[in-house]
Amino acid sequence: QSVLTQPPSASGTPGQRVTIYCSGSSSNIGKNNVCWYQQLPGTAPKLLVYGNNQRPAGVPDRFSGSKSGTSASLAISGLRSEDEGEYFCAVWDDSQSGVVFGGGTQLTVL
């Protein structure tokens, strides 16, 4: 069982907005900044959001992150077929003294 809880799957049609949620606790999301990763089939994870809501250079503004209390979310607007893949949240956990990940959400573009 992952320390951070994500829904196993999400879906949407092209052009739609989809939101993926990540639930944690006071020792991780409640205290530290959340990151989101995209993993396309057969590739390594790629950083989409850091610092709860910051995008690295090159990441489209269709991707946006937010955090409230012990939960975080990743919103993807203007959904495209190439967005299909797995999405993970991650954060430092003070209790475990390590990085913890969500179990991942498989996004399907219908």
Add this chain to the structure above:
Amino acid sequence: EVQLVESGGGLVQPGGSLTLSCAASGFTFSSYWMHWVRQVPGKGLAWVSRINPDGSTTTYADSVKGRFSISRDNAKNTLFLQMNSLRAEDTAVYYCVRSLLGKDDYWGQGTLVPVSS
């Protein structure tokens, strides 16, 4: 161009040892925290270990503490993971990661370590 290239993976028997390497290029290796993260094929991600820029501070996940050792050679721009007493549950793709969780976060392509008799 930033590059992280892992090597050293391969089939190992339970109880055996293996050392992974990660060759870094395209950035000032000695300025960054480096991490190892693993992923069982088809499953989620799990953080393994981290090391600070000068190699003086290391941290490990409880699942590998006492069995794995992270180190670095800043002169050769290389990160290592020495893995001992390997178990079937250590089977995974191992990724070398620069500055995990930070804006300079960057992942290598990974190396597969199957642990099986």
